[in-house]
Amino acid sequence: MLDKKEKRTKQSVNREVLESRILRAAEIVFASKGFSGSSMERIAEIAKISKQNLIYYFPNKDLLYRRVLKEMLDIWIEKLSFLEVQGETPEVIIRRYVSEKMALSRLYPNGSKVFAHEIISGAPVLKEYLISHLKPQFDRDVILVKSWINKGLIDCVDPEHLFFTIWAATQTYADFSVQMEVLLGKNTLEEADFQRAEDAVTEFVVRALGAKKK
Amino acid sequence: MLDKKEKRTKQSVNREVLESRILRAAEIVFASKGFSGSSMERIAEIAKISKQNLIYYFPNKDLLYRRVLKEMLDIWIEKLSFLEVQGETPEVIIRRYVSEKMALSRLYPNGSKVFAHEIISGAPVLKEYLISHLKPQFDRDVILVKSWINKGLIDCVDPEHLFFTIWAATQTYADFSVQMEVLLGKNTLEEADFQRAEDAVTEFVVRALGAKKK
DNA sequence: AATAAAATTTACCAAAAGGTAAAAATTGAT
DNA sequence: ATCAATTTTTACCTTTTGGTAAATTTTATT
Numbered sequence: 001m002l003d004k005k006e007k008r009t010k011q012s013v014n015r016e017v018l019e020s021r022i023l024r025a026a027e028i029v030f031a032s033k034g035f036s037g038s039s040m041e042r043i044a045e046i047a048k049i050s051k052q053n054l055i056y057y058f059p060n061k062d063l064l065y066r067r068v069l070k071e072m073l074d075i076w077i078e079k080l081s082f083l084e085v086q087g088e089t090p091e092v093i094i095r096r097y098v099s100e101k102m103a104l105s106r107l108y109p110n111g112s113k114v115f116a117h118e119i120i121s122g123a124p125v126l127k128e129y130l131i132s133h134l135k136p137q138f139d140r141d142v143i144l145v146k147s148w149i150n151k152g153l154i155d156c157v158d159p160e161h162l163f164f165t166i167w168a169a170t171q172t173y174a175d176f177s178v179q180m181e182v183l184l185g186k187n188t189l190e191e192a193d194f195q196r197a198e199d200a201v202t203e204f205v206v207r208a209l210g211a212k213k214k
Numbered sequence: 215m216l217d218k219k220e221k222r223t224k225q226s227v228n229r230e231v232l233e234s235r236i237l238r239a240a241e242i243v244f245a246s247k248g249f250s251g252s253s254m255e256r257i258a259e260i261a262k263i264s265k266q267n268l269i270y271y272f273p274n275k276d277l278l279y280r281r282v283l284k285e286m287l288d289i290w291i292e293k294l295s296f297l298e299v300q301g302e303t304p305e306v307i308i309r310r311y312v313s314e315k316m317a318l319s320r321l322y323p324n325g326s327k328v329f330a331h332e333i334i335s336g337a338p339v340l341k342e343y344l345i346s347h348l349k350p351q352f353d354r355d356v357i358l359v360k361s362w363i364n365k366g367l368i369d370c371v372d373p374e375h376l377f378f379t380i381w382a383a384t385q386t387y388a389d390f391s392v393q394m395e396v397l398l399g400k401n402t403l404e405e406a407d408f409q410r411a412e413d414a415v416t417e418f419v420v421r422a423l424g425a426k427k428k
Numbered sequence: 429a430a431t432a433a434a435a436t437t438t439a440c441c442a443a444a445a446g447g448t449a450a451a452a453a454t455t456g457a458t
Numbered sequence: 459a460t461c462a463a464t465t466t467t468t469a470c471c472t473t474t475t476g477g478t479a480a481a482t483t484t485t486a487t488t
Contacts, residue, residue: 015434032335037250039475051476053436061476113334116389120327120334121246123392130396138397161414164394165383172382175330178337180378182344183352200375204422229465253445265446267466275446 015057022047022057024110026068031113034121035065066125069118072111073129079104082141090148094209095202098166102198105174112174138163155210162208169201229271236261236271238324240282245327248335249279280339283332286325287343293318296355304362308423309416312380316412319388326388352377369424376422383415 025047029038040061044054058064079100084093105112118126145159173180177189184193239261243252254275258268272278293314298307319326332340359373387394391403398407 018435033250034248034331034335035251036247040477041475050437052438055477056435059477116334117248117331119393120330120389121248123396127392127396130393134393135397135399157417158410158414160398161411162418164386164390164411165379165415165418168382168386168390169379172378175334176378176382178341179333179344179348182337182341183349184374185349196372197375197378200372201379203371204376204379204418207421207424208418210421254447255445264467266468269447270465273447 018047018049019057022049022054022064023068023071026058026064027071027110027114030065030068030117031110034114034117035061035125040064068111068114069125072108072115073126073133075108075111076104077133081137082144084144090145090153090209091206094205098170098202098205099198101166101170102173102194102201105170105172106194109174109177112171116171116175155208157208157210162205165208166201166205169204173197232261232263233271236263236268236278237282237285240272240278241285241324241328244279244282244331245324248328248331249275249339254278282325282328283340286322286329287340287347289322289325290318291347295351296358298358304359304367304423305420308419312384312416312419313412315380315384316387316408316415319384319386320408323388323391326385330385330389369422371422371424376419379422380415380419383418387411 022043026038026043028046029043032038038061040054041051043064044051047054058067080097082093082097115126118124123130141163142159145154145157145162148154149156149159173189173194180193181187181189186193236257240252240257242260243257246252252275254268255265257278258265261268272281294311296307296311329340332338337344355377356373359368359371359376362368363370363373387403387408394407395401395403400407
């Protein structure tokens with residue numbers, strides 16, 4: 001095998017398909033029960049393979065769990081760099097940030113719930129990651145917001161807690177969706193609900209920053 | 215036994231003490247692992263009794279879980295009626311509401327986490343409760359906020375999503391405390407952190423409503 | 429067609445978990 | 459002191475669970 005990229009035989013394609021089916025199944029189960037409450041048997045059932053076959057692809061539960069978390073974090077990291085595009089106003093950057101965070105709740109509710117279970121449980125697996133990856137990025141973003149304040153571009157707000165509030169307000173549409181469905185009297189949150197939610201949250205944040213109304 | 219209230223013998227007092235010790239232990243374990251992930255053995259261990267003795271007091275795990283949830287909900291219901299005191303402005307009411315919700319996160323982080331696990335897991339136990347108790351109260355509160363808008367007391371905001379954001383922004387200080395500790399570089403959230411958080415969240419909400427700054 | 433590699437199934441297993449049943453110990457009331 | 463009620467411990471039991479090991483079947487390569 002001299003090729004870097006492996007040959008895409010029928011077998012290897014099937015493998016990929018099956019692996020991602022397993023990961024989706026695992027995501028569903030972990031989202032519903034957290035790590036300790038989930039069983040390999042149940043994951044296999046949802047992936048429509050035998051437990052032993054599941055173990056063939058992911059030799060243990062821990063590994064599978066970490067893969068599910070990693071998949072989600074990779075997406076978040078990619079979509080959630082709070083990068084400053086030249087010439088953009090804070091308001092534009094913040095609006096995009098809220099919008100993208102909300103899109104993640106809408107598109108990856110299960111991954112989001114897995115993450116939530118993990119953090120609520122004390123982040124036994126992710127703590128190191130939070131320290132090594134999230135904190136540095138957070139510190140940079142806080143500094144950026146502070147610079148906006150110093151330049152008078154936005155009102156004086158608490159930068160750390162601004163982020164906490166944005167995260168909470170957007171993530172809640174994935175994690176607590178059942179509660180909202182009940183309160184809004186719907187079976188599932190639809191596209192329109194997410195749009196209203198995004199508008200509402202965006203407006204709250206923009207007002208908090210003292211930017212003018214849209 | 216003609217007396218309605220039972221005699222407070224040494225035994226009955228001990229029983230109460232032990233029961234509440236068990237409930238606190240259960241809260242800790244359920245908060246950390248959710249229902250399915252928690253074991254009676256572990257709860258007994260933390261309550262410092264044997265598993266069999268735990269089962270003597272709470273004959274099964276389901277019952278114990280429901281008791282823990284009920285305890286938390288009773289507190290919430292009591293503290294979180296969004297009642298309109300005569301002559302109070304919306305701003306005062308909202309400030310108190312945020313303040314009390316934040317106090318619950320500070321004072322009952324474990325109960326809050328148990329609730330979060332339950333909702334994220336699809337509210338298998340609490341769904342009925344949400345429908346029968348929370349929704350009616352929510353509907354009333356939404357109507358109240360709408361009336362404020364109609365009277366021009368606050369700006370035009372989305373009442374439903376206003377509540378969702380307030381809940382999320384306050385609850386996150388209980389549920390995601392580990393993440394914040396990492397990001398703020400602290401071992402635990404202290405009184406001062408909660409005070410800052412409360413000020414920040416309150417300010418966000420008050421601004422969103424278009425009330426004047428404090 | 430034959431052989432190697434990959435995928436799936438079958439057969440088990442030890443530990444953990446939720447409980448039941450009953451014996452033993454402790455406490456309360458007379 | 460005695461007897462009943464309560465509490466705690468001891469002994470088990472069944473089901474679930476994560477995982478090993480090996481046999482079997484399917485697929486790819488020559």
